[in-house]
Amino acid sequence: MPGGRLTQQDRQRIAAGLADGLSYAEIARRLDRSASTISREIGRNGGPGDYRPQHAQRATARRARRGRPAPARAARPPGGGPMEEEIIQLAVRSGMSRMTARVHVDLLLSEDGRRTAAELTRRLGVSPASVSVAVNFLVQHGFVRRERDPRRRRDVYVVDDEAWYHSIEVSARQTLQVAQAAMAAAETLGPDEPAGRRLSKGGRFLERVVLDMQDSADRWRALLG
Incomplete structure (x- = not known):
């Protein structure tokens, strides 16, 4: 694998790959980089839902000037693991975007099959806008239904047996x-x-x-x- 730092063009291709729902391994293959390099780049620059190539380029330059290592990404809440990642990859290969697959799998593996948008945002470490796009797709395709919590005036997204x-x-x-x-x-x-x-x-x-x-x-x- 070639060494050296990622370029602005590399970061734009990473963003395009995420938008297309590609796995980290596939993005790494297309850039001829290691999967760990891609995972580290995305993790330290907002995660798959918030990765922006221009922002990542500027942040990397600032870190280089300061001479300090990149801040560690916040730990993901419990519940993830190899099984979850395998299901996500299967959904991505079937044509679902990675962000949508992550939301769907998080709902599927939740105890009662219910999450609010705020809970999904917090658990997955992504932006509310990313969650909104994902749940809208899932609702439109019948994977999830939307319920209204009248007491708190917020939507709840539900996966049930039906x-x-x-x-x-x-x-x-x-x-x-x-x-x-x-x-x-x-x-x-x-x-x-x-x-x-x-x-x-x-x-x-x-x-x-x-x-x-x-x-x-x-x-x-x-x-x-």
Whole structure:
């Protein structure tokens, strides 16, 4: 691995990798650096939710002028570990951003499946804005539901047993819309045209798969009860 300090361009590529939900190991591979270098760089400059390349560059320059080591990152609250990281990596590989996966896993592993935005912000050591983006995605895709605490006038985010069913339901509905759009486009282009035949076949395939998936989810929903 090459030595030397990270450059401004390196830090911009780190930020882009985080935004794309890449793992530390993948970012390190793309920069031809060690994973520990990337982890240390992100940890001392705001964490994955608050990493800013310009700020990191300035902070590194200030530390170099002072001649002091970087301040240690605040200890993460209990609950993390290899198992949690493995689940996060699986979610990231499936297409979820790392920040969203961290919020989802923290909710899944909580004792009662409930957290406020403030609790998530404190536990994960990230900004309220990062948590807001993550929970909005999770709510929209059926992984989490939002409840209102009338006494404290704040939202509570909840993962319960039915969340698995609702996430499949949302995904199926979205895929069915794609299937219907494909079949409509096939009719417009003409069923005898090559593109029309291709879209028609794809649309019918997706439609049947989605309907079967919905039937299966309904049939086995009792397992969540």
